[in-house]
Amino acid sequence: MAIEKIVVVDDELMIRKALETQLRNKRYSVASTGNLKGARKILARDSFDLVFLDLRLPDGEGTDLLEEIMAKADGPMVVMMTGYGSVESAVSCMQMGAFDYVVKPFSFDQIEVVVDKVASFDKMRRVTKYYVEESDSRSSDIVGESNPVKALKTLVDKVAKTEATVLISGENGTGKELVARELYRNSLLAKQPYIRVNCAAISETLMESEFFGHEKGSFTGATERREGRFELADGGTILLDEISEISPALQAKLLRVLQEKEFERVGGNKTIQVKVRVLATTNRNLLEEVKAGKFREDLYYRLNVFPISVPPLRDRDEDILLLAKTFLVRHKTRHGIEKISFSPSCEKAIIAHEWPGNVRELENAVERAVILADAGKPLHGELLGLGHLSNIKPAEEVTPSLASEVESIEEIEKMHITKILQKCDGNKTHAAKKLGLNVRTLRNKIKQYEIEN
Numbered sequence: 001m002a003i004e005k006i007v008v009v010d011d012e013l014m015i016r017k018a019l020e021t022q023l024r025n026k027r028y029s030v031a032s033t034g035n036l037k038g039a040r041k042i043l044a045r046d047s048f049d050l051v052f053l054d055l056r057l058p059d060g061e062g063t064d065l066l067e068e069i070m071a072k073a074d075g076p077m078v079v080m081m082t083g084y085g086s087v088e089s090a091v092s093c094m095q096m097g098a099f100d101y102v103v104k105p106f107s108f109d110q111i112e113v114v115v116d117k118v119a120s121f122d123k124m125r126r127v128t129k130y131y132v133e134e135s136d137s138r139s140s141d142i143v144g145e146s147n148p149v150k151a152l153k154t155l156v157d158k159v160a161k162t163e164a165t166v167l168i169s170g171e172n173g174t175g176k177e178l179v180a181r182e183l184y185r186n187s188l189l190a191k192q193p194y195i196r197v198n199c200a201a202i203s204e205t206l207m208e209s210e211f212f213g214h215e216k217g218s219f220t221g222a223t224e225r226r227e228g229r230f231e232l233a234d235g236g237t238i239l240l241d242e243i244s245e246i247s248p249a250l251q252a253k254l255l256r257v258l259q260e261k262e263f264e265r266v267g268g269n270k271t272i273q274v275k276v277r278v279l280a281t282t283n284r285n286l287l288e289e290v291k292a293g294k295f296r297e298d299l300y301y302r303l304n305v306f307p308i309s310v311p312p313l314r315d316r317d318e319d320i321l322l323l324a325k326t327f328l329v330r331h332k333t334r335h336g337i338e339k340i341s342f343s344p345s346c347e348k349a350i351i352a353h354e355w356p357g358n359v360r361e362l363e364n365a366v367e368r369a370v371i372l373a374d375a376g377k378p379l380h381g382e383l384l385g386l387g388h389l390s391n392i393k394p395a396e397e398v399t400p401s402l403a404s405e406v407e408s409i410e411e412i413e414k415m416h417i418t419k420i421l422q423k424c425d426g427n428k429t430h431a432a433k434k435l436g437l438n439v440r441t442l443r444n445k446i447k448q449y450e451i452e453n
């Protein structure tokens with residue numbers, strides 16, 4: 001339930017008390033006041049989800065407070081209360097950002113309908129925010145015709161429908177997240193939220209709050225109450241990405257959520273119950289981690305209800321070219337570049353190359369080549385960073401302009417990193433993500449190439 005705390009602001013005592021009592025009976029926590037001053041005090045004290053606000057108050061207009069609330073990014077939703085005579089002003093309040101209005105006298109049924117509407121809108125808003133943050137525009141179909149990938153696709157189709165917990169393992173860049181998204185998209189919960197937590201990217205201290213949310217003031221920096229990812233995912237699916245990275249303390253808490261389906265927010269004592277399908281990924285061998293005493297065995301078995309392992313690219317050579325061509329189309333479209341294709345020798349070099357970074361490395365190499373390519377000329381191996389396989393590549397294929405401007409793969413890489421860094425306004429985290437590098441590697445390269453940043 002997303003709506004918990006409500007403020008009622010009305011100077012008519014009867015209305016205020018009636019509303020307050022009825023909301024309390026429905027187990028909302030309610031604060032009430034008869035004027036703007038009181039309302040400001042209440043709102044400063046705690047974070048609220050919803051305010052019922054009267055238009056005319058003894059010490060000013062409800063719209064003044066509405067404006068203040070709307071100026072805050074994460075403020076509560078506001079429902080105006082108004083008499084018959086001032087419906088027009090209530091409508092203009094909605095233009096200012098109020099969610100809805102009710103006309104006095106109202107029945108409690110009306111109030112319930114409004115609160116439900118606010119709750120579902122609020123949830124949608126929050127979930128969409130994460131959804132947009134987490135999903136990118138890439139088409140997420142699993143590409144591949146090799147036997148291991150065919151088997152993978154069949155398994156994904158079957159398991160998707162079961163709502164079982166799935167542990168997806170595989171080397172870096174093999175497509176674990178892609179598999180997770182496919183499981184979600186083909187599941188019965190495909191219209192429900194899909195929330196991802198990257199367990200490797202968040203510091204241990206913030207992780208618990210990220211998972212379970214926190215109450216206002218529960219630690220320095222917790223200026224507002226916040227729902228965790230498990231709460232946001234309620235009714236839907238959560239992806240615990242890189243699950244091996246979580247601390248022992250959090251492993252214990254996670255076990256409880258998986259077993260009992262309940263938890264408390266950081267700093268809170270209310271037990272929250274959720275129904276969430278759990279998907280997890282790992283690039284470590286979790287069983288080895290269990291043996292080494294780094295990962296709880298009971299948690300491992302809870303997660304490993306249905307194991308799916310994503311094969312590395314070296315076990316599916318037949319897919320390499322198909323993937324490369326898919327990425328070529330994807331990135332040509334993305335960068336608005338037409339008419340480029342791989343030269344035949346380039347295709348050979350792509351297949352011959354070992355791709356330790358798997359599909360991600362291949363995709364990044366193709367994207368880099370698309371960016372660096374000269375329009376109308378076929379892509380050659382050097383642009384993909386495969387220059388050292390020069391015996392495969394005939395000399396005339398090196399684009400003259402590029403050959404004279406840049407001397408080596410390092411130069412190309414330097415150019416590319418510089419360009420991406422500029423695109424990301426110098427933000428190394430974003431740039432590293434785009435480049436498919438981790439931030440530390442990017443920092444090292446910036447140093448190595450003496451890129452100004």
Ligand SMILES: Nc1ncnc2c1ncn2[C@@H]1O[C@H](COP(=O)(O)OP(=O)(O)OP(=O)(O)O)[C@@H](O)[C@H]1O
Pocket residue numbers: 138140141142143144170171172173174175176177178179281283323326359360363
């Ligand atoms: N079979 C595939 N078909 C199409 N695209 C793929 C495939 N496998 C991976 N990709 C693409 O490769 C990139 C890396 O995949 P993904 O992020 O799923 O890998 P990962 O295993 O989670 O990597 P990491 O271990 O680095 O987190 C993504 O852009 C994804 O869309």
Ligand SMILES: [Mg+2]
Pocket residue numbers: 176177241281
């Ligand atoms: Mg991943």
